Amino acid sequence: MELFSEERSADVVAGSFAATPDPRLRDVLTALVRHLHAFVKEVELTEEEWSAAIGFLTRTGQQCDDVRQEFVLLSDVLGVSMLVETINHRTGGASTESTVLGPFHMVESPPRELGDTIALDGKGEPCLVTGRVTGPGGEPLSGAQVDVWQANADGFYDVQQPGVQPELNLRGLFTADEDGRFWFRTIVPRYYPIPDDGPVGELLAATGRHPNRPAHVHFIVTAPGHRPVTTHLFVDDSPYLDSDAVFGVKESLVRSFPVVDDARRAAEAGLPNPFRTVHFDVALLRE
Numbered sequence: 658m659e660l661f662s663e664e665r666s667a668d669v670v671a672g673s674f675a676a677t678p679d680p681r682l683r684d685v686l687t688a689l690v691r692h693l694h695a696f697v698k699e700v701e702l703t704e705e706e707w708s709a710a711i712g713f714l715t716r717t718g719q720q721c722d723d724v725r726q727e728f729v730l731l732s733d734v735l736g737v738s739m740l741v742e743t744i745n746h747r748t749g750g751a752s753t754e755s756t757v758l759g760p761f762h763m764v765e766s767p768p769r770e771l772g773d774t775i776a777l778d779g780k781g782e783p784c785l786v787t788g789r790v791t792g793p794g795g796e797p798l799s800g801a802q803v804d805v806w807q808a809n810a811d812g813f814y815d816v817q818q819p820g821v822q823p824e825l826n827l828r829g830l831f832t833a834d835e836d837g838r839f840w841f842r843t844i845v846p847r848y849y850p851i852p853d854d855g856p857v858g859e860l861l862a863a864t865g866r867h868p869n870r871p872a873h874v875h876f877i878v879t880a881p882g883h884r885p886v887t888t889h890l891f892v893d894d895s896p897y898l899d900s901d902a903v904f905g906v907k908e909s910l911v912r913s914f915p916v917v918d919d920a921r922r923a924a925e926a927g928l929p930n931p932f933r934t935v936h937f938d939v940a941l942l943r944e
């Protein structure tokens with residue numbers, strides 16, 4: 658094997674993987690080494706900086722447990738999670754765009770009837786969500802499954818506030834009707850910060866970045882024979898739409914939530930008057 662030199666470092670180390678039996682593993686490791694060495698050379702990394710980086714990654718690992726995944730958070734704030742999501746779910750404009758799953762789909766959403774409310778504690782601004790699930794040609798997908806979960810009006814998920822929020826608050830699994838339509842009652846979610854009391858929070862603070870995500874409702878929409886979509890519905894008057902800490906916002910996913918002041922419609926929907934509404938159609942590609 659060729660001996661190590663500054664000029665040829667990437668080639669020498671990449672060469673050490675030449676006999677890797679799995680060709681994909683060999684390609685990924687070779688590219689990783691090339692980019693890593695180019696990065697170290699570009700910034701002329703000092704030994705103190707190398708040591709700080711090792712310390713940072715060590716603390717990132719130590720912060721991880723059953724409910725906290727600091728490495729995913731690091732991937733999120735570096736835009737890597739969103740990039741992986743995006744290149745793996747190219748839609749060509751023919752279906753609803755996807756975005757990150759996020760860490761709060763920790764429990765299965767309870768099946769509910771169309772029109773049910775998911776706001777079990779009734780706190781927050783009442784809202785009627787309506788939409789329709791279709792295939793790529795606009796054909797209704799009868800029986801599509803619509804899984805939703807969201808933060809409450811204070812910006813917390815149920816799993817973050819056991820004993821404060823009812824269990825399974827603001828979660829629901831709905832089945833679209835024969836025309837692909839779905840509707841349910843909820844409240845308008847609030848923006849919220851990602852956990853910023855660990856190493857990722859230090860990184861955000863050191864770089865003058867805030868930890869917030871704009872207000873959104875999570876969706877996973879599935880239908881037999883079609884590619885599932887994991888996405889968000891963003892609230893158009895939320896702060897941080899143009900500076901999401903995890904880069905999850907796509908223009909096509911932002912909707913207005915207009916106020917409706919109409920006692921008859923409120924009574925029909927089973928909501929107090931006035932209330933807010935939003936319409937979110939979801940198009941799926943064929944498998």
Ligand SMILES: [Fe+2]
Binds near residue numbers: 759808873875
């Ligand atoms: Fe979220």
